[in-house]
Every structure is written in C-alpha cells, then in structure tokens.
Amino acid sequence: MRASVVRNGPTSVIEPIDSIVKVRGISKAYGNVEALRGIDLDFPRGKLTSLLGPSGCGKTTLLKIIAGLIDADAGTVAVEGKTVTRPGPERAFVFQDFALMPWATVIRNVAFGLELRGTRKAEREDIARHYIAEVGLASFEDKYPHELSGGMRQRVGLARALSVKADVLLLDEPFSAVDEQNRRKFQEDLIRLRTNQNKTFIFVTHSIEEAVYISDRIVLLSPRPGRISQIIEPDIDRSGDPERIHRDKHYLDTVDEIWRGLKRYVE
Template sequence: MAVTAVREKPSAIHTSLEAIVEVKGICKSYGNVEALRDINLDFPRGKLTSLLGPSGCGKTTLLKIIAGLIGASAGSVTVDGKRVSGPGPERAFVFQDFALMPWATVLRNVAFGLELRGTGKAERDEIARRYIAQVGLSGFEDKYPHELSGGMRQRVGLARALSVDAEVLLLDEPFSAVDEQNRRKFQEDLIRLRSAQNKTFIFVTHSIEEAVYISDRIVLLSPRPGRVSQVIEPDIDRSGDPDRIHRDKHYLDTVEEIWQGLKQYVE
C-alpha cells in the first residue's frame, strides 16, 4: 500500500504530469463559516479519485467548485489547462438525489444533455440507448422515473452523465440512497465502466470501505475547515472475482489505516 502524507507542506501543489484537473489554493467560506482552506490537489487522467472525510469537511463543496456549480472564495480550478468559471461540457455531474425529470422517459432523461448541445434526435437517441444498455437498463427506455426503483433511477443518472462524453465525471455520493445489495453491484459496475470508458472520476463518499474498494487514489480531508490530510493510493488488484477484494489483505489493511486516522473525528 502506497501512502503519501501531505501534512508537512499544506500549501504545496501535488501535481502529476498526467493531471487533467488541478486545484490550486481553493478556499471557500459561507459567511463566517470556513468550509475549505487552501486545497491543492491534482486529479490524474483516467483514474478514480475519492474524496473522503468526516461529515462537514467540505467534500461536496469541493466537488461542486470543480463542477463550476458554485464559486470559490479564493484559488482556481483548471481542467485540461482551462480555468473553470462555470459548468462546462468536459465535466458531468451525478447528483445524490438522481435529479431526473419526472415527466420524461428514461430515454429522454439520458439524452437530455445531448439535446441541450443541439445533437439531432436520431443521433442522441442512439447514443442514449447505448449507455442505457451499459448501465443495465435495456428494456426500460420508455419507463418514467416514478416507475423505477431508486437503484434504477441512479443508473439513469449515471447513463446521462456518460452519454455526453465528458472527460471528467463528478459523483456526489451516488450510491447512498440505494440498498446494500445494489450498492455492491454499482461499485462493481463503476470499476468496470471506468476501465472501459477511460474517464476521470472524482467520487464523494462517506464510506471508507467503498472508497478503498473502487479508488485509485483517496484524498482524506480534515474536519472543517477542510484541508488535505493525506493522499492514499490503495495497492489492490481489482482483476478477477470482485468478492475477493473484500478479503484482500491490502484492502483490509487500508480500510483499518484510514479508520484509525478518521475515528478521532467521530463523536
């Protein structure tokens, strides 16, 4: 297991030659509440990075700043060298609460981002059907959100994000509203999709086990104001039987190490 501690130089920028997203000196305050302080991170192209930390540490705030959904109080975010000033086509966001249009079918929901971009109906429907199949929802194209389970609605949200062919996918606790069985299946699907799509994923989670299971890198944030505490790279072989990972010594050791670092913040 490779662990990179960054406490000794909190103002340093941890970059990679293959970084697609760079976060430099990000601070965020809401009135007198300081949510984030001097966040400096890079996110490597084609990797899945999880943001993990105690409740209120600013994980979702940081994700939304990267998405361009909210502005920072200080600092900058660049994607492929271009400064973020708002949402952009190179980024797609998967919301925790699905954020589907209740009046639209699965097909229309998945194709909606393409529709906004002016893609013709035949082309966008073809693309949407392809990603609906990839997330395991073939046959549900004409269903409406209220006819789907929570897990199926989340799959629609993921298919919508994939369909616009964004380079960076930002996921805000996307599996928190589904049962444990569906959550495990989604985790396996996400590992498979990341490998097949070669996209960059930035994933917010409260679950240590989930972060270690799916991530190439895990960024641990300190309690508010959120700062980078550690960057951990789990040394886990994810090929073969997914159930084997949960019994892997490196997996178990990494989960325990992270828990030992975070439990002091649990009331």
C-alpha cells in the same frame, strides 16, 4: 500501500501524475463557516479519485466548485489547462438525489444533455440507448422515473452523465440512497465503466470501505475547514472475483489505515 502522501508532515516521494484537473489554493466559506481552506490537489487522468472525510469537511463543496456550480472565495480550478468559471461540456455531474425530469422517459432523461447541445434526435437517442445498456437498463428506455426503483433511477443519472461524453465525471455520493445489494453491484459496475470508458472520475463518499474498493486514489480531508490530510493509493488487484477483494489483505489493511487517520475526528 503503493503510496501514502501526508500533508503538513513527512511526505513520501511519488512520481508526477498526468493531471486533467488541477485545484490550486481553493478556499470557501458560507458566512462565518469556513468550509475549505487552501486546497491544492491534482486529479490523475483516467483514474477514479475519492474524496473522503468526516461530515461537513467540504467534500461536496469541493466537487461543486470543480463542476463550476458554485464559486470559490479564493483559488482556481483548471480542467485541461482551462480555468473553470462555470459548468462546461468536459465535466458531468451525477447528483445524490438523481435529479431526473419526472415527466420524461428514461431515454429522454439520458439524452437531455445532448438535446441541450443541439444534437439531432436520432443521433442522441442512439447514444442514449448505448449508455442505457452500459448501465444495465436495456429495455427500460420508455419507462418513467416513478416506474423505477431508486437504484434504477441512479443508473439513469449515471447513463446521462456518460452520454454527454464528458472527460470528467463528478459523483456526489451516488450510491447512498440505495440498498446494500444494489450498492455492491453499482460499485462493481463503476469499476468496469472506469476501465471501459477511460474517463476521470471524482467521487464523494462517506464510506471508507467503498472508497478503498473502487478508488485508484483516496483524498482524506480534515474536519472543517477542509484541508488535505492524506492521500492514499490502494495497492489492490481488482481482477477476478469481486468478493475476493473484500477479503484481500491489502484491502483490509488500507481500510484500517484510513480508519486510524479518521477516528481522531470522531467524537
């Protein structure tokens, strides 16, 4: 491991990070159900951080608070030093259920955020075409969502998030609705996009293997109320053959370490 930081216990010393998103004291309850309690967390600029933990631990709630889609009961979120009070252009959200407009073509869906900003049609369509190609959907610009597979619809959602040129991309289990083959391909594409686009990704997943495969940093949350249990930075070389990673000793050891940390929460 490069670094493993344990909250509420012995803490390893790691170098300060260049944070684009700072979460301080975030708590959230839904009625009598406490979802999050006292979350303090920094998200490194240009890195992919996964939120991982048992069902109901508040992963998606935290993501939506960062997005400005729901309000916290206590605490603050700041992006580039500015307090988050609502959704903003520096953040883009990729929903689990695609959230595409069924009556609009692929290019219209991808360009929609730019349309809302008042970008000229020719310019926004040029930008949309670029990101449609980036996610592997070139030649599908004029198709409608019902003409696409689930995996292709998710690619449209990702292209839409990329097209608005947000600094922070928030992804809520974006690959959960696709088959294993497409999921593997998406993971490879995401690693490539992270390198090419130099954006900050915050990624919610239930899969330990997925988190270790794609992440620079993994935040483990405890069961409800969600608190930071551990932060792990996988020491994995992602160059070369992607299939080699799944056989890499560091990859396998990291998966085992995370499972040991989580299995005590599984009944």
